[in-house]
Amino acid sequence: MSIERPQLPSSRPVTLHTIDHGPVTVDCPAWCIGHGWQRDVGRNDIVHRSVRVKAHTDTYSHGIQSVLGAWLSWAPFVDLVPRVAVEVDLTGDFEAEEVYHVAGVLRTAASRLEQVAGQAIHLRGEVR
Template sequence: MSDPRTVTIDTIDHGLVVVDEPAWCIGHGWQINRGIGRNDITHNSVRAKSRMTTDTHGLEPLLTTNVTWAPFAELVPLVTVELDVIGDYSAEDVLTVARGLRVAASRLERVAAEAIRLREDVL
């Protein structure tokens, strides 16, 4: 029986690679049997999202962020940040956008703090 803290991925350049699986990783189903190289093996955390509702556009995504780490290509975990706001808004909706960005900033700060904590585990 395999160790529950590892995952085995068949890579195109190194064959079967056994990787330690951090507790925060959501899994590798999206990478298994995909023809990836060893340096492409990536751990990802759950995504944190922020949304807003404006009169101009209705419910819109604002931010998606998560911890990510390719252990064979990067020394420490990084943070993925996707900002999704683009468009023309009424002045009142811009106030909603600003409030949403403050919420998004607090989520970014939490994810960054987690990545810093995880980095200490790696080093």
């Protein structure tokens, strides 16, 4: 059984060398940052990734800490549509005054997550 891969507008063909299927050509969407980071992958491990959106907080107690990383992610041989990859990381005990700043960063992080989700939803409408 063969599953037809969807096409995204403004895509360009890219050939990747896979360990299980040899050279595989995929349509790389315009938002993809490239595949230089992928080495020795199987066909199903090919992933398109967008630029990472980030949110950081600067606290007295812990210095600068990453709170959020999010990006569009699409494995064309596994996923039918682009998805949103999310990394959330914030741990520690904070001074009470710092928590106001941390709360503001979390609001910013939520807004950035919503923006990336909106992009993914928009792209779903373009996938054929």
